[in-house]
Amino acid sequence: MKSDHARVVRTRVEFEGEITDELALIQGDDVEAWPEGAALEKVGRPTPRIDGASKVTGRARYTHDLRLPGMLHVRILRSPYARARVRRIDASQALALAGVRGVLHRFNAPKAAFRGEETIFRDEVRFVGDEVAAVAATSEEIAAQALRLITVDYEVLPHVVDLEEAMDDASPRIDEKGNVEEAAKHERGDVAGALREADVVVEATYRTSTQLHNSFETHGAVATWDGDLLTVHESTQHVFGVRQGLQAALRIPYGKIRVLCENMGGGFGSKGGVGKYTIIAALFARELGLPVRCVLDRGEENLAAGNRSATLQRVSVAVKGGRITALAHDSWSNAGQGRWVADPTGPTKGLYDVPNVRARSYKVMANTGSLSAFRAPGYVEGTFALEAAIDEAADRARIDPLELRRRHAAGEHDPMSGLRYSLKRLIDCYDIGAKEIGWSRRKPGGLRGSAPGTRRGLGMASQLWGGSGLPPAYAMVHLNPDGTAVARIGTQDIGTGTRTIIAQICAEELGIDVDAVRVEIGDTDSPYAPISAGSLTVSSIGPAVRLAARDAREQLLEIAAGIMEVPKTELRMQRGSIGARGALRSIAKVFEDLQNYTVIGRGARMPNPEDVSMKTFGAHFAEVEVDPRTGEVTVERVVAVHDIGRVIDPLTARSQVQGGVIQALGFALTEERHVDRATGRVLSTSLEIYKVPTVKDVPKIVVRFVDVPDTEANNIGAKGLGEPPIIPTAGAIANAVSNALGIRVRHLPLTPRRLLQLVAAAEAEGAGGRGAARPS
């Protein structure tokens, strides 16, 4: 069945909202996708995680948990200034402390390339938390003590940390070219004309705050050298990315680097590659000849491990004749010291069929830590602004906001590329969600709440994202003579249940139990797999796993045909047995005489089809109760409906949606990094001050899937789910609050203080709260 020759193909890939053409090396041939309604036994069935027992017993080993003999511990000295030149460092007292084994800083560290810079310790530190020096010692405690003995002579330079201050021409320029740089733009149709001729125009400014990932396992690595072989354990979303980063930093061959990640305690986009802590651990380990652990603490995690950019967004919506005729969206994101920026205008450009669109987005530099991808970067922020503006336009035009969206949601072609969608069930999402939440109860101006003085509202928002996956990704499946299998692939499980998905797909193809498949991942000595980000894991590796399992099965049947003296075409594999016309024989029985025979199946992810646009869609509906006297918003119910192609494991899929909604709840109502403008210090560096949702904040969450396979996308018909469920929730909540109070919500998180300010402003305008309240 297989043409084994390797070949290079061009393939269109989408990652974090960016579409590019890339080359990919592939082998073999694809198979048809399982059709809609296919009788599958493992795929699509709720399947508890195969690694569940390790997680509930404490056996699951994370990078944090590694204790290697002789292991040294690193603590990092971080800049107390938002911007300063490091003139001199005296580490002699630190080195004299018993237990200290080494100190690295800019005057003694070897060159190590990191994200376009030549060294990991900058001469000009650019945010509070920037790495200045690192100490390796026999205990973390001694290393921390040693940090206090290092004296650094800083020349303090002018800084700016706030997004809108950084945009101001009068603020310090922290980049020669200025602090603001255009990052993306798009224009179609005649926006100015449509705005001029509109019946209703909404123009509003939206603000979102910096959200911190706060992965529970902080960033960290343990490095050890065995001769010239470097082994690194890292809490990462991409073992191969870490390997590549180490290769670039240390200039050693890939063959001399092995990166491992058995389990990881959350990443949410922030653990996409090598960190300075990884390089520091590797440098110390090489120099000192011992394993070295460098793990950030909670405070550092919130200073120097990435964030979702704060944004300032201006959105205009034109409505004429009951339809949206134009959208304009300008967005500025605080990238901190990041070298890229997410694009909040993505949903504006691609979500709705609107003929006239203008979008521009800008990266703004500031003296704060780099942004990093945070679960649907840009789209969470942008969807809030877009959907709040569309809601306001619908209210002003006296059209039901869901109805207005329906008029622009049925298009079968991607407005950006003009390509036909492989599958789009956004209208189904609306139908399912509206019924489930009871949308017909929604009234302009909201409903009475459950207690005197409270108000109740309904709101919704739509979701657009990619998630179609990409090559290259390779898998190997070893089938043992007893009918058990081992799947090996260089992906990693960031908490989404990747091992289980792999086992289900293998078991499906091989006709064996899910339990009979062991899954080995998180190791760069396995075949390559892409980063676990961009909602692309399942749709990238799943098809490769299927082909590898199928390859193993075909080989097995070939051999079985010989042994059983039955033509291969008559043989079937099911429930751990091979058989023909009713006569089944267990795999173990068939291979009795071939004791240690191992069947090795290989599979590669095939290129994406060129002629279609593959997206994921969804809609969230929220019901809230608001107390305008206290400013408290209680989200009572969220209905989350997603169109992601085939659902492989409904059990873990449900968890992902619930998790996305809950993280979005924090973004909408409570999560906000506070930075002191005068000093540049982050004030919210603990989980006491930075408020992530608790069990008591969680609404009733109803999860629904359209669950129709995208048979054009890939051979398993699945697309990604990691990011879609965090995208529309904040917009739905903001719109529900606006519905409840008749006040427009334009600044997140909507804390009680901000809501009270909105209520006060609306009362001051004396219009009973209707219409245009000022953003706080």
Add this chain to the structure above:
Amino acid sequence: MLGPGAADVAFEVNGHPASVHVPPHHTLLDALRDELGLTGAKRVCDEGTCGACTVLVDGRPTYSCMTLAVACEGRSIETVEGLAHDGQLDPVQQAFIATDAYQCGFCTPGQIMSVVALLRANKAPTAEDVHRAVAGNLCRCGAYPGIVEAALRAARARRR
């Protein structure tokens, strides 16, 4: 180093006697993870805000990062590693698997210990009781619905 030096502390861990030699400012979490190799309890905030380090001390759910090891002399400590018996998972552990009450799993040991303590004190908890019991256990992945479901399911299983 100021203050008194390291001292021997003896306690019971998961039904077995254990002793550690620790400085007086080291926490129970330090002792469990670094001295005894019990890494189920996790260090997430290290200041008593997240609950990932929750263990039972004389049956009470306790933040081990906020408990000095020397204060545990003579006490009985239970960690997530001690729940399964003869390869048989505790009903709470089984329920966590069945309801998918985790994603990354990092907060899971703490969540489980809080639920175990609840079910010992309350055979038929309501969802509200569960909320109260795990209100001090944060989960960044947002596995809360599954956790509440798991607690109620385990309580039902125990009653049968």
